[in-house]
Amino acid sequence: MATLKVEKAEFTVLTQQKGRGCSIDEMVKFGTRFVSFSNECHNAFAGLTRLYLENLRFRESNFVSNILVTCKQLNYLGFFNCDTEDWITLQVEHAQLSELSIVDCRFSMVELTWVPKLTWLAFLFWLYHAELPLSLGYVPLLGVLRLSNAARSFHENVKLSMFLHETSVRDLTLGFKCEKIWVQPECLTRRQAYVFQQLRILNLVKIPEGYDLTWTMFFLEAAPSLEELYMQVWDHPCEIEMDQEISENKGVEWESPTSNFKHHCLAKFILVGFQAKDYMVTHVRRVLKAAVNLQDVYLYDRLACAKCLKKVENALKSDAVVRGMCPGVNLPIKFPYTNEDQRSVQKRMPRGTGSLAKIHFLASKEMRAEHGPRIGYSMGAIEDNWMLSRLGQRI
Template sequence: MILTKYELLRRVGRLVGEAKRSGRIKGGNGTGGAIVELELLTEKTNLKDAEDEPAEVMLGYGALFARFQRGCPRAFRALTRLSVENLWFEDRAAVSDLVRRCVALEHLSLRFCGFEPAAAMAIDLPPESRLRTLLCVECHVPGVDLVRAPSLVELHCGWRLVDGAPPASFGHAPELRKLTLHYQQYEDQEDLWLLSEFLVNIPRQLELLTLSFEFTKIWVQPEAPKYLRVAFGRLKELHLEKIHPSCNLSWATFLLEAAPLLETLRVKVLNHACKPDWHKKLAPSDTDHSEAAPPPSPGFAHRGLKEVAIRRAFHVAMDAPFVRTVVGMAVNLERVTLSVEELGCNACAAAEERRPKLARSRCRPAGAGAGGDDAQALVERIMGGLASSARITILRSG
C-alpha cells in the first residue's frame, strides 16, 4: 500500500481487521499459520538526499502512520511482517511501541526511518514479543540500541557511522544468531571500530556475522583475537561484503583466529567499474590494515574452516597472498573458490572495453583463449610448497 489519505488507509485496514476477527486469517500464532504482510510505501522517495526540508515531510508520514495504526488496531495485531519507509518520529519509543501493538509481528523492516532530532533507535520489547527479524537500513539514527529483544534471531543495521557513537549496542537478546552490520564512513572520518567493544554483550551466540563496508574504507580495527573470542565462540559463517577493489584482505586473518568454530568465509568485492569512485585510489591506511593486524599466533592451526569463497570481477590475483595465508593455517580446508564475477551492468562492460589492462585482469580458466594460463599460474602461486589437500577452483561467470 501507499501511505496516502487516511480514509483510504482505514478502509483497507478495517477489511483486514474484520477478516482477522471472523477467523478467515489464521496467521500470527507461530505455528505455521498464514503470513500477513504489509509493505507500506510513501508517495515521495529518496527523501534522505533531499534538500527541501525532508524532516517535515517524513515527520508527516510518521504521524500519518501512527494514526493509521491507532485507527486499525485489529489489522495491525494480525500482521506477521511489516515493511515501512520514510517514517520519522519525535518519540524515541515509537518503534518499540509499534512492535508492542503488533502482537503477532515476526519480521520488521525499517528503511530511511528515524527520529527528529536524531537519536539512537532503542528497541525495548516485552517478554511476549515474537519479533525474530529486524532490518534497520539507511535510517536517520546514529545506531541501534537493542535493550531487550527476547525472541530476536536476526538483526540487520547500519548506514553512516557517526563519530563517538557505536553502530550498535546490545542488552538482552538471548536468541540473536545472525548479525549484519553495513556501514559507510564519511570521507573525513578517522574512527575505526573495535568489534570487541560492542559485541561483548552477546557472548558465544552469534553463528553468522556479515560486515559490509559500502564501498569505502575498512572501518573495522584489527585487534588481538583473544578479545573477540567471547563474541565469536560459536561463529560458523563470516561474510565480508562490498569491499573496495583496491583493499588488501590480509587484515582479516585476525577474525579467523578469533572464531575457532568458523566453517565458511565468504568475501564479496564491489564490482561496479562504471562508478566514478571505483577507480579512485583510497589512502593506503584505508585499504591495507595488514600491518596493524596482529600476526597469527605461532603454530596456530584453524581446524574448523572448510570453505573460502572470494568473488570479484577484476584483479583476482590480488587475493593470492591472503588465500595462501588462509590455506596455510586452515588444516582441514576442503575448497577455495575464486569467482571472476559477471560485470555489474552494461556500463561496466563498456568500461572494460575502454581499459584493455583492466580486461586482462579478468583471470580466465585454462584453455579459454587469451589469458588461459592465468588460472593455473594463480593456483600454483597459492599452493606452491604448502601441504594441503584443499581444492582451488577458479570460476568465471561472465
C-alpha cells in the same frame, strides 16, 4: 486482529518515491499519513506479525517506540530511511520479535534492551555517527547478524569483541561498500576470544581493491569453528561515494600475534573479484597454509552491477559512445580465464602450503546457487553481470 487470533498478518508501506529519493517534506507527509492511519486502526495493529516501513519521518519522537508497544505479535520489523524530527535513542523491548532490519535510518542510538527471541538482525549504514550507534543487550538467541557501512575518515573502527560481548552469533556479514575498512583487528585474550567461538559462516562483502588482505586472517584466528569464509573484493565506481572526507587509505594493518597458526574447521573459501595480482595470490596461499582441512577454494571473477548494465543497454540502443561513460565496463580485469593462466596462478599458490584443497576458477555466470545470496547477489543479478560482460566486448 484485536483479539490476537490471526496467525499471520503483514503490513508493508511502499511510498511513491523509492530509495533515498524522498525529500524531508515528503518523508514528513508520508509519516503523518501513516500515523493517522495507525491511530484509526490501533486495535488492528496489535495483531500484525510483520511490519515494514520506508521513507517516513515521525513528528512524535515516541511514535517509533509506540509501534513496539502496540504491535504485540510482531515477528519481523523493518525500517528503511526512517527517522524522527528529534533524533532519539530507540530502545527495543519486545517479547515476540525474531527479525529486525534497520537500514539507512537516523536514530541517535538503537539499544536492543530486551529481545529474547531475536535471531536475525540487519543494521546497515551509520553514515552520520563516528561510532556504531547500536547496542546489543539481552539477545540470547541472536545467530545471524548483518552490518554494513560506507565509512569515512572520521568513523571509528569497531572492536567486534566488545560489540558482540555476550552474544553467540553463528552467521556474520560485514559490508564495506568499497570504502574504508571499519573493523579493528584485535590481539584477543582468552576472555575476548569466546565471543567468536560459535561463528560458523563469515561474509566480508565489497572490500576495497588494492589493499593488503592480511587483516582478514584475524577472523580465522579468532573463530576456531569457522566453516565457510566468503570474501568479495570490489572497487566499483557505481558503489563508491566520492567525498573529500573519505580517507585515501581504506585498508587496515594487522600483524598476527601467532606465527604459523592452524585452523582445523574451515572447509570452504569463496573469493569473488579475484585477480592474478600478487596481494590476492599471496592471501589465498596464506589461507591454504592456515586452513589444514580446507576442501574447496572458489575464485570468481569480478561482478558488475545493474546500473552499468542499464547504461550500456541504453547506449547501444541509441548508438551512443559508451567508452568512458560506463566505468563498470572498462575496469581492467586480470582474472585467469584460460587454462594456461589458471595453471600459472595455481603454481604460485599451493607451494609450501601442503594443502590438498581443490581450486576452482569460475566466471560469474557459473556462480553456484548457494554462493550468490551470501554476497548479496541473486541469480538474476549474476545473469545480468554475464550479459554486461558480453555487451562490454561489443563496445
